[in-house]
Amino acid sequence: MADGPQGQAAPPTLHDVAREAGVSVATASRALNGSARNVRAENVARVRAAAQRLGYRPHLSAQAIARGSTRTVALVVRDVADPYFSAIAAGVIEEAEAAGLIVTMAVAGGSPERELQIVRTLRGTRPRVVIVTGSRIDGAGTRDALVEELEAYRTAGGRAVMISQRDLPYPTVTIDNAGGAAELARALLGAGYRRFAVLHAPAALRTSRERHEGFLAGLAGSGVPEPIAVETDFTRDGGYAAARRLAERGIGDVDAVFAVNDVMAIGAMTGLREAGVRPGPDVGVAGFDDIAPAVDVVPALTSVAVPLREAGAAAVRLALPDGDTGCEAGAREAGVRLPARVILRASTPPR
Amino acid sequence: MADGPQGQAAPPTLHDVAREAGVSVATASRALNGSARNVRAENVARVRAAAQRLGYRPHLSAQAIARGSTRTVALVVRDVADPYFSAIAAGVIEEAEAAGLIVTMAVAGGSPERELQIVRTLRGTRPRVVIVTGSRIDGAGTRDALVEELEAYRTAGGRAVMISQRDLPYPTVTIDNAGGAAELARALLGAGYRRFAVLHAPAALRTSRERHEGFLAGLAGSGVPEPIAVETDFTRDGGYAAARRLAERGIGDVDAVFAVNDVMAIGAMTGLREAGVRPGPDVGVAGFDDIAPAVDVVPALTSVAVPLREAGAAAVRLALPDGDTGCEAGAREAGVRLPARVILRASTPPR
DNA sequence: TTGTACGCGTTATCAT
DNA sequence: ATGATAACGCGTACAA
Secondary structure, eight states: OOOOTTTTOOOOOHHHHHHHHTSOHHHHHHHHHSOGGGSOHHHHHHHHHHHHHHTOOOOHHHHHHHHTOOOEEEEEESOTTSHHHHHHHHHHHHHHHHTTOEEEEEEOTTOHHHHHHHHHHHHTTOOSEEEEESOOBTTOTTHHHHHHHHHHHHHTTOEEEEESOTTSSSOEEEEOHHHHHHHHHHHHHHTTOOOEEEEEOOTTBHHHHHHHHHHHHHHTTSOOOOOEEEEOOSSHHHHHHHHHHHHHTOOTTOSEEEESSHHHHHHHHHHHHHTTOOBTTTBEEEOSBOOGGGGTSSSOOBEEEOOHHHHHHHHHHHHSOGGGSOOOTTHHHHEEEEOOEEEOOTTSOOO | OOOOTTTTOOOOOHHHHHHHHTSOHHHHHHHHHSOGGGSOHHHHHHHHHHHHHHTOOOOHHHHHHHHTOOOEEEEEESOTTSHHHHHHHHHHHHHHHHTTOEEEEEEOTTOHHHHHHHHHHHHTTOOSEEEEESOOBTTOTTHHHHHHHHHHHHHTTOEEEEESOTTSSSOEEEEOHHHHHHHHHHHHHHTTOOOEEEEEOOTTBHHHHHHHHHHHHHHTTSOOOOOEEEEOOSSHHHHHHHHHHHHHTOOTTOSEEEESSHHHHHHHHHHHHHTTOOBTTTBEEEOSBOOGGGGTSSSOOBEEEOOHHHHHHHHHHHHSOGGGSOOOHHHHHHEEEEOOEEEOOTTSOOO
């Protein structure tokens, strides 16, 4: 109620509970967090009541030390505010909580050094599982250091799992970027599109490269001209800027624009419109990810749906022992590849 | 490199490091995590080298026990995947990491019982700070239990901070929903709008109610007719459905629709359009939150920007001792109110 | 400056 | 079924 600055009273410990209940710490421990069936029912009740009365909560750190293992999973993402990562995080948290695990989360912000630093720190918490997500930048010098760190972690009995980082020697959940992009390309061909532009990020960004290359692969053999490639940022503003550049340079020779993610595509639609080009009627636009707003922009955006939440959940399943969760043993070391699904909408009307 | 299933080797402890360096544990402890200036430089180097060689990381749980305090902040949100909460989470994580704190995160999913359960569990980690965010549902029976739990936590020296839950007796970061909505109302009046409809969630949802009431307050004294109130879900689909209902019932008597959040507003725009009503030219549309896609829908959505990321950061500043961060001592117990800012866009053209 | 020894809150072993 | 007591990994008096 009041402020009571005397508040430094230490939280009740198992000793306090035991004393209050009139039993030994051992019994109290068994009654609360151990095999309660080895203790007389009456004492179980006594202890539970005492714990309740005192507002006792077991000290997880102490348990961790005594048991020699924690019940936490450490998750490192590039940016929580990004819907891509927050969807993954939601899946991780959901599945982890279902398994009785607590999630600790850190943000690398796209910096490999920061990522390494974070994994170091997080390792100090001795998590059961470490999940690293975020497209790896090829050639970043910290790769070896990161592997070394994770290797030490694994040697100590930890489980490391990657999401969409197939170049690290750990079980990986990956989205079928290339396959989805290829399927999209074929769908657009089927809708009558012939002359493409691709808005992509620098090739060092693996996700962008996979989608770009997959798109080209899907076009292969169709005889359409080589798409125009526009390199830009992997962001909404990147898509916007690239579209404006494209439009100003003259867009008469392209009838569809593929942006390697939805926020880029949505930015591109605005860019095109401001340049006097109508997305849909004048030029088809397609993205990748199928984020929520895709259905509410005008025209609704053709995209490739990726099961992000499921990817997060799959990652923790991959990490946990077979018993805890449905997960084929084969996938345990190899990893899992999740399919991406094309969704045609009004932004690419049949031509 | 290889799989090496012999991996159960226990991680190196401080003892191992000490032995490797040829000093006592005490010296090793001081050299690594204590006051290193009380140990001979040569030994500091020895110990550091040994730690490096062994890949030693201090066991945070052990430190927590020995020191009697952790360096973690516990964050509970309703849904990470929701951009509203992920933005707050980003702010919390950023500020926490700046202060050298690790964030553990849990998802309550809108269930007060689950929220209570989570706070209980999280308290077991003995966090320095607990941050609870998410609009409280009025009248939920678990309120007292939650307060009791948090009170026990505070008595034990912990700091509890709320984000947008002003009915709990703890320092709170709140967004000026009412003020922002009132300002929006006045701005719309200034733009020539006179007959309003409000799309809102059930009044038990405090955020919705505050924005709704604030909007009405902003209208007060202007002499315009009482707005039509349409109750629906606090979601995109809720906004969509409400707009369709509105349109089908005949929308001739309203010239602007205010939805109490942006995803509702964006859904409403789609709903109106499908009913043959053009957002902007036919009827003004405004939302609240200023989420990223607001600028890319057509017409661009008038909204009220709320500093969510800043709210998260402010929450951890509120919780930390004065020294650690800039934060007026006065705010320490009272809390902080962040302003919301109206942003007029094409969805509410002057009339 | 360094080392010994105790304590932190819990679990687990071993008697009883 | 229960109770001492020894770990667990680390910090830190206290003594040297």
